[in-house]
Amino acid sequence: MRVQLCGVRGSTSAPGAEFVRYGGHTSCVAVAHDQDVVPTLILDAGSGLRQVTPLLAGRAFSGTILLTHLHWDHVHGLPFFRAGDRDDAQVTVLLPDQQHEASAEAVLERGMSPPHFPIRPRDLLGAWTFGTISPGRLAAEGFTVEAREIPHKGGRTFGYRISDGRSVLAYLPDHCPTSLGPGPSGWGEYHDAAVELAAGADVLMHDAQLLEQEVAAEAAFGHAAGAYAVGLGAVAGARQVLLFHHKPDRTDDELDKLGSRLSGGPVPVTVAAQGETLSL
Ligand SMILES: [Zn+2]
Ligand SMILES: [Zn+2]
Numbered sequence: 001m002r003v004q005l006c007g008v009r010g011s012t013s014a015p016g017a018e019f020v021r022y023g024g025h026t027s028c029v030a031v032a033h034d035q036d037v038v039p040t041l042i043l044d045a046g047s048g049l050r051q052v053t054p055l056l057a058g059r060a061f062s063g064t065i066l067l068t069h070l071h072w073d074h075v076h077g078l079p080f081f082r083a084g085d086r087d088d089a090q091v092t093v094l095l096p097d098q099q100h101e102a103s104a105e106a107v108l109e110r111g112m113s114p115p116h117f118p119i120r121p122r123d124l125l126g127a128w129t130f131g132t133i134s135p136g137r138l139a140a141e142g143f144t145v146e147a148r149e150i151p152h153k154g155g156r157t158f159g160y161r162i163s164d165g166r167s168v169l170a171y172l173p174d175h176c177p178t179s180l181g182p183g184p185s186g187w188g189e190y191h192d193a194a195v196e197l198a199a200g201a202d203v204l205m206h207d208a209q210l211l212e213q214e215v216a217a218e219a220a221f222g223h224a225a226g227a228y229a230v231g232l233g234a235v236a237g238a239r240q241v242l243l244f245h246h247k248p249d250r251t252d253d254e255l256d257k258l259g260s261r262l263s264g265g266p267v268p269v270t271v272a273a274q275g276e277t278l279s280l
Pocket of ligand 2: 069071152174222
């Protein structure tokens with residue numbers, strides 16, 4: 001599969017000269033089958049969703065957008081997705097079942113409707129459908145997706161394990177493992193859902209919002225340290241860890257330092273940068 005990083009930032013966008021190398025757009029990853037020219041599966045719809053339109057080279061998007069959860073940094077790109085907001089687009093949006101709440105469309109509309117935003121999800125051009133998913137296995141765009149609920153903060157959140165039958169991408173952009181305890185390292189518990197999603201994955205793309213020294217004061221906001229991501233990769237036998245969902249004020253130079261400090265361990269580690277393509 002081909003994995004294109006269209007937004008790697010967490011919480012809110014990060015414009016400015018100190019952020020140009022790793023990029024300022026919030027979470028969005030476009031996934032394509034090897035043989036396909038264009039992506040058909042999109043993970044999260046942060047502001048990075050705008051970067052998917054050029055990948056489609058003038059075509060309308062036809063495929064599925066899989067949301068891990070509904071925080072702003074994972075949905076605010078939806079109305080700015082030009083390749084999806086046109087008459088010939090066909091878009092399926094899937095999000096975690098909210099349990100006792102309204103339909104997928106109604107839940108999205110709470111954040112995307114006047115007075116918060118001028119239009120509603122149903123006002124997007126093209127054929128858009130909205131649905132919820134439960135933990136378990138589903139098929140989407142020729143991929144097999146395993147969904148598991150993982151701890152975060154303020155809203156049900158899933159991690160995903162995506163396979164094309166040959167390669168596996170584990171995607172856990174927002175994850176608060178310390179909410180289940182300190183674990184062996186102090187950076188959070190290596191709990192079953194996280195380990196099973198990441199088991200033997202070619203790439204584990206994981207929340208790296210915090211530095212170790214920030215965990216005590218800031219983990220309650222719902223995120224993990226990069227060191228936890230590396231530990232999880234080692235425990236789960238992942239082949240590579242990709243640090244993702246960078247804190248919005250983490251500069252390029254600081255991310256360089258993070259990457260070099262965490263590399264050289266049991267698992268190869270790289271720092272996700274907007275615009276990169278991974279071939280798995
Ligand atoms: Zn986030
Ligand atoms: Zn979140």
